Amino acid sequence: MKRNVRIIVSLLLVALLSVSLFAAGQTDAGTRAPARKVINVWSFTDEVPKMLERYKELNPSFDYEINTTIIATTDGAYQPALDQALAAGGSNAPDLYCAESAFVLKYTQGDAAHFAAPYKSLGINVDAKLKEADIAQYTVDIGTNAKGELVGLGYQATGGAFIYRRSIAKDVWGTDDPAVIKTKIGPGWDKFFEAAEALRRKGYAIISGDGDIWHAIEGSSEKGWIVDDKLYVDPEREAFLDVAKMMVDRGYHNDTRDWTDAWFADMKDAGAKKVFGFFGPAWLINYVMAGNSGGSKPGEGTYGDWAVAEPPVGFFWGGTWVIANNNSPVKQALGEVIEWITLDSSTSGLQYYWANGTLFGPGGTKDTVASGTVMKKSDGTLPFLGGQDMFDVFVPAGQFASGKNKTQYDESINIYWRDQVRSYSAGNKSRAAALADFKQQVADNLAIAIR
C-alpha cells in the first residue's frame, strides 16, 4: 500500500515537471492570455520601477500590478537578458523597458526596433505634447525609429558640465566663480590643458582618469563608430589616443579608471593627488558624487565644495529612454504612465517632481529633465554645489547634446577602444598597433567591416 502511494507521488512529480517543461516551451504569439492587470517592467536601475509605484500611489484608480526585473548594465549583462526576454515573448515578456544611451539605438532604430511600439499607438498625442513640453531635440532624435515614429523618450536631460572643486579653484586662480572658471578651462581642449598645467604646478590633478575626458570627447565628436555600415574612427576620437597618452606622461591625472574604487576615492580627496574636477551631467552629481564625497552636509568631506561650469566642449552622457513593447496587451495603461513620465510638463507630471526632487516628498535629489517647460519653472539650487543653481549651467548644456554620433554597438566598441587606448597610454604598445588591434577586435567580434 505504502509503496503504491510512493509510486503515485513520484509519477505525479514527473507529470508536474513535464507539464511545466512543456508550458515553458509554449510561447507562440497567437494564443495570448486575456487582458491582465500586470505591467512587466525591465530596467537597469530602480528609477523607473519606483516611478511606477509612485504613480500607483498618486492615482489609486490605476490598479495595475508592477512586476519589476532589474539587471545592472555593468559588464554588459542587461542587454543580452532583455533581448532574450523580448525575443521569447509570452505573458512574461517585458511590457515596458528602459534603454540606456550606450545602447538605446538598438531598441529604437537598430536590431531590436521591431519590438518597440510607437507612442501614438499607445494613445499619446505625440506632436502636441512634444511642443508643449519643449523636449530636448536629441532625446527625440534618438527615440525616433526609421519610419519617423517616436518610440522612446527619456525623462532626464543629460547634457554635461565640468564639476569642479571651489577650494582648488581659489588656490590656483584666486576665485571660484563659475563665470571665471569656464574661461580658464575652455572653450576648447587647448585651454583645458593649459589649466591642467597650472593645476599640476600646484600639485593637483585636473581630472581623475582618462575615462572622465573620454565621455566628453565621445559625446562631442561629429560622427559615431559606424558610418555606411563600416567602422569609422572620428578624428576627435582618434585624438583621444594622444590626449590619453599625454595626460599620463605629464601626470595630469591620477590614472584611475572610471567606476573603480580609486575613481570614487578621488571624489573625497583620498587619491594620490587632489582632483580638480569631473565631467558629467546632473545625475553624476546626485547619484555618484554626493554619495562618495565623504559627507552629507556642507563642511563634511568635499560636500559643498563643488561648483559647475560650462565644459570646454559640449557633450552628453547617459540617460534612460522608456520604450513600450509592441506586443504588449496593456498598451492603454502603458500610454498613461509613459505620458506621465516623458511628456507631462505640468506640476503634477513626473518631470516636475524629478527636477525638484519632490517625487517622494520634499528634500529629494534634484536632476535635470528633458522638458524645457518644466526646467523653466524648477529650482536647481543644491547645497552640494555651495548653493549654486545647477540648472543655469545644465540647461544650456543640453543643446550641445546630439544623438547623431551614437550607434547600437557603442557599449561593446567603447570597451575595445578604451582597452587599446589604455594599452597605448601605459606604454605597452605603439599608437599604430593600438589602432590596428582595435580595428581587428571590432572586425573579429562584431563582424563589422573595416575601411
Place this chain on the structure above:
Amino acid sequence: MRNKTINYAKYGYLFSIPFVLAYLIFHLYPTLYTVVIGFTDLRGLGKTTFSFLEEPFQNYKLILNNPTFMRSLGNTFLIWTMNFIPQILLALLLTAWFTNRRFKVRGQGAFKVMIYMPNIITAATIAILFNSLSGYPKGPINDLLIRFGIIDVPAHFHMQKWTARGIVAFIQFWMWYGHSMIVLIAGVLGIDPTLFEAAEIDGASAPQIFFRITLPRLKTILLYVLVTSMIGGLQMFDIPRLFLWGGPDNATLTASVFIYNQAFSGSYLYNRASAASMIMFIIILIFSSVMFYALRDRYEEKMRKNERALRKAMRKEASV
C-alpha cells in the same frame, strides 16, 4: 516461498525519468541545435529562421582565420597550464601530508574545510573581489606592497598582460586546489592499506612510499583530475570575463569569452559562435583522448594482450 521476484530496476528507471527529460530538453536539444546552426546563416537578434549555407564550413573557416580566436585559444592553454601545474603539485603535497600514517596532522578536518572553502564561493564574487584587491592606483594589494617597501609606485596589475593572466591563473588555482586535493585523498584512501604496512615494515621512507606506492596506485584518479580540470580549464569563462572582460589587450580573453562575445556582444553572430563551440568541442575531445591514451594502464593492457594470445593459442591447439 516466493511466487514472484521483486524487480527493483524499474524504480531506478522511474526515478531517472525527470533527469532524462530535463537532459533531453535542456541539454541534448540545445547541443544538437548548436551543431546545426553552425552550418547556417543564423545571426541577428530575435531571428529564429535560418537557411543552410551553400558552403557548409564557411563559419568554421571564418573562425579558424579569426586572429582573435587564435589568440583566445593560446590564452586558454596558457592560463590553464599556469594554474594546473602548481595546483596539482600543491594538491599532491597536501595529499601526501594528510594521508601520511606516521605524522598525523592535527586539525585535519579544519584544514581540509578551509582549503576547500574557495571552491564554495561563487566565481563571480571572487572575480570582482580580486579586481578590487588588485586595483590601481589604489587597492589593498598595492597599498600593502608599498607599505612594506617592496615597491615605490603602485603596480598596474590590470594593464600588464602577465600580471593579469597571472591573477586569473591564481584565482583558478586557488579555487580548485582544494577540490583536487579532496579527490586525491579519496583516491589514496582507496589504496589497500596492507601495501603501506608492508612497505613500512620493509623500512621504506615516506618519500619512497609516496613515489613507489601512492603515485602509481593513484594513476586513474590523477587521470580523472587531469581530464576534468582540462575540460573545465578549456571552458574557463566566468573569472576572465568578470575580472577584466578579457582585457587588457585580449590578454585574458579565453575561448569561451570569445564565443560569448561572438554571440552576445552586439552583432549576434550565433552561427559563428556555434562553429567556435564545435571547434572547442573537437579540441577538448582530442586532448582528452590523448590523455587517456598516454595515461592508460599499461600493465592491464599487457595482461589483456597476453590473455588474448593465450586464448588464440588454445583455440589453435583445440583445432589441431
